[in-house]
Amino acid sequence: MTNALTAAGDLAPPLTVAAFVTRDRARDIVHRAFPRRKAHVINCRTAAEVREVFSRELVDAAVVDLGTPTEETWRAAGLARHFPCAGFIGLTPMRAADGPSVARCAELEFADLCADGIDDSGLGPQIHAAAFTTRFVRALEPAAESLGLNSVAQRRAWRAVVSYGGRPVRTVRLAATLRVTREHLSRTFATAGAPNLKRVIDLVRLIAASELAKCSGYDLADVARVLQFASLSHLTTTAQRVCGARAASLARLRAGDILERFREGRGRSRK
Numbered sequence: 005m006t007n008a009l010t011a012a013g014d015l016a017p018p019l020t021v022a023a024f025v026t027r028d029r030a031r032d033i034v035h036r037a038f039p040r041r042k043a044h045v046i047n048c049r050t051a052a053e054v055r056e057v058f059s060r061e062l063v064d065a066a067v068v069d070l071g072t073p074t075e076e077t078w079r080a081a082g083l084a085r086h087f088p089c090a091g092f093i094g095l096t097p098m099r100a101a102d103g104p105s106v107a108r109c110a111e112l113e114f115a116d117l118c119a120d121g122i123d124d125s126g127l128g129p130q131i132h133a134a135a136f137t138t139r140f141v142r143a144l145e146p147a148a149e150s151l152g153l154n155s156v157a158q159r160r161a162w163r164a165v166v167s168y169g170g171r172p173v174r175t176v177r178l179a180a181t182l183r184v185t186r187e188h189l190s191r192t193f194a195t196a197g198a199p200n201l202k203r204v205i206d207l208v209r210l211i212a213a214s215e216l217a218k219c220s221g222y223d224l225a226d227v228a229r230v231l232q233f234a235s236l237s238h239l240t241t242t243a244q245r246v247c248g249a250r251a252a253s254l255a256r257l258r259a260g261d262i263l264e265r266f267r268e269g270r271g272r273s274r275k
Contacts, residue, residue, distance in 0.1 A: 016167035019043040019064040019135050022057040022090075024050075024080040030069040030095050033120065037128035051079035058083070058221060062171060062212075062230045063090045064135035067127075070096040070105045071120065084112045086221030091115035091134025098122065137169035140212065147263055152198040157182075161193050165205055170212020172232045175201055199266070203246070207266050210246045210254075213239060214262060217255040224251055 021043050025031045035045055048054045057063055068081045084092040094109045096102050098119040109117060115134035118127045132138055141163070148154075148162045164178050178201070179186040194200040199207075209231060216227045228239040240251040247265035249257060 016137065016164075016169075017171060019132065019137060020057075020061055021045045021131060022048055022054050022063050022066040023069075024048050024054050024067065024077070025069040025095075026074075026077070027069055027071045030067075030071055030120065033095065033118075033124050033127060034067050036124070037131060042128075043131070048080070051076055051083065054080050054083055055221075058087055058090075058230075059226060060230065062136065062169060062216075063087070064137050064169070065091040065093060065115075065131045067093045067095055067131065068109075068114075070094050070102065070109070073105055078108070081109065081112055081114075083221065084114055087219050088113065089136050089216055089219050091131065091136070091139075093118055093127070093130055093134060095120055095127070136215075137167070140169050140215070141166050143259065144208070144211065147259075150263060151204070151267070152196065153193075154196070155192070157184075157189075157192045158195075158198060161189060161201065162204070165201075165208050168208075170209045170216075170231050172209070173205060175205075206242050206246050207262070209233075210242055211259045211262050213243075213251075214254040214257050214259065224254070227254075 018041055021034070023031070023034045023045055025034060025047060026049065031047060038045070046057050048057060054066060066083070068077065070077065081092070081094070092112070092114045094105070094114050094117045096105060096117055096119065106117060116130045118124070118130055144166045145163060148159055153159055153162050160182055161178060164181050165173060175190060176186050179189045182189060190201050213227050213231055216222050216230065217224060224239065225236050228236045233239040233242070236251070243249050243251045243254060247257070247262045249265065
């Protein structure tokens with residue numbers, strides 16, 4: 005079963021990485037960190053550009069070049085406090101004089117540091133481990149059992165849905181990923197009293213929304229936009245349908261709270 009679940013997750017969208025890089029070397033290190041199509045790296049030269057990336061799409065991780073730190077560098081690094089959903093990684097030459105920069109990153113709760121020239125090959129795995137989507141999958145994978153998803157087919161579909169990190173995914177895309185027909189997928193997923201697939205997709209998206217809503221850098225309109233809900237109203241109606249809560253309450257709800265509410269008779273929708 006593990007191999008099947010991993011295969012489903014491997015077909016997830018590429019990670020989105022915002023990279024504040026001022027040195028050509030740092031830019032090359034970041035872009036070499038990932039095999040082709042495994043990450044969408046967006047180069048930024050100012051903190052405002054990093055902030056703008058966060059405002060328009062779901063950012064999994066951010067890399068901050070600490071080679072020649074300036075006030076602009078620390079403005080970019082300071083976004084870690086506002087967007088704890090994303091893993092922030094510092095890229096530093098690790099010179100003797102870099103101690104204060106390392107300490108400042110620790111204070112800002114960076115996920116990790118990469119030693120420029122020493123750990124270059126490890127940057128990709130560091131980013132992947134710290135990425136929002138990676139942590140989201142790890143946190144939600146065990147929830148399959150509590151939702152009554154016990155068969156291999158149901159578990160594969162669950163991991164495929166979760167691997168999108170709350171981004172929208174259509175059932176036809178999931179069926180293609182799992183190499184079955186859409187009709188077969190929908191039918192086998194909702195067996196033995198399990199919730200139906202479309203409602204589970206809404207559930208996963210709402211859990212992602214609740215995590216983003218806890219970030220001080222986002223308001224609810226931002227959350228709706230980066231997770232590609234049609235509108236804030238769409239997010240609001242989804243919250244009501246999936247867990248009987250107002251969108252304004254999402255920041256106060258944990259994933260477990262949403263799952264518990266969902267299991268109280270909200271697992272079925274029209275196909």
